[in-house]
Amino acid sequence: MSSTSEFLWYIPNQVKAGHRGEPAAENHNSLATLTGQAKALEEHGWKGALIGTGWGRPDTFTVAAALAAQTTTFEPLIAIRPGYWRPANFASAAATLDHLTGGRVRINIVSGKDNLAAYGDSEGDQAHRYARTREFMRLVRRLWTEENVSFAGEHFVVTESSVVPRLAARPGRRHPRLYFGGASEAAERVAATEADVQLFWGEPLDGVAERIERLKALSRTLDRDLPPLEFGLRITTFVRDTTQEAWADAEAKVAEMARSSGTGWHDHHRANAVGQQRLLDLHARGEVLDDNLYTTPGKFGGGGAGTTWLVGSAADVARSLRKYADLGITHFVLSDTPYLSEIKRQGSQLLPLLRDRLAA
Known part of the structure; x- marks a missing residue:
């Protein structure tokens, strides 16, 4: 694993x-x-955590600010939506929180469908949605790194805009990293030109490898003018003391999902999202892909990062994550439930193995 590998969790x-x-x-x-x-x-060795967004959830930025104020090293990966935020308002809010926390802010830009009308937003087709996202990301980066910014695009306009407080120069970053997801052609063109980190769902190794190579090629074709795109994996890690115990518990949990029709698991279950559909289609290839990628949860209601699970002992899961790292993944966003006990279990059992491999 790369010495720059980072391990984050997920806070619901x-x-x-x-x-x-x-x-x-x-x-x-x-x-x-x-x-x-x-x-x-x-306390258990994690860098921070992704905090999700969507209309009908508590406001993500407010939650992140509250948790940052209660901690000293925790780095929130704050999911936000263009349209819910205007670029200058967002750039100012993020710069303020970054200043107050000593540089602990990370941002996940989300462009998937949401209940836009409920918060007064509207957008056109997929091409329109991602064009707006690309413009948003480019303008926010300018507002963070330049002063007196004037810009008139198809979607946003600012005149003589200087965000305060100004972002402090910090080792390894000019501004908070912009994470991004999406598997459609339109989404990948945005990632290739504007994102700092592309996040993948838990696909098999061959699918991730193919997407990494395609995004690298796109970056060259589209004349990316930013540092090289980095890659991350957002996945459920189902860890138990032994391989046998992990599979027994995973199968029992899926059986309960089948009985309850996946109640509580549907927050990303949108078949019209290209990335989600790729995951939902995986169980047709087999219940277990690669060494221990369990696809059956997606058959019974699992959505998003809960669609596929890496199942096994800490050593099994660490071995699998190492294979993703060998493909070029350097950002890992892991989770399982119950959240608090798994933060501790995986922090104590899984992270040391990953860091030992990193050191080796």
């Missing part, structure tokens, strides 16, 4: 209790509960 940002097998609890999204997860991440 949900109004309803119970999420991807998480036991329902009355205080599941209280400041105390979420802070407990963020502090556990600090």
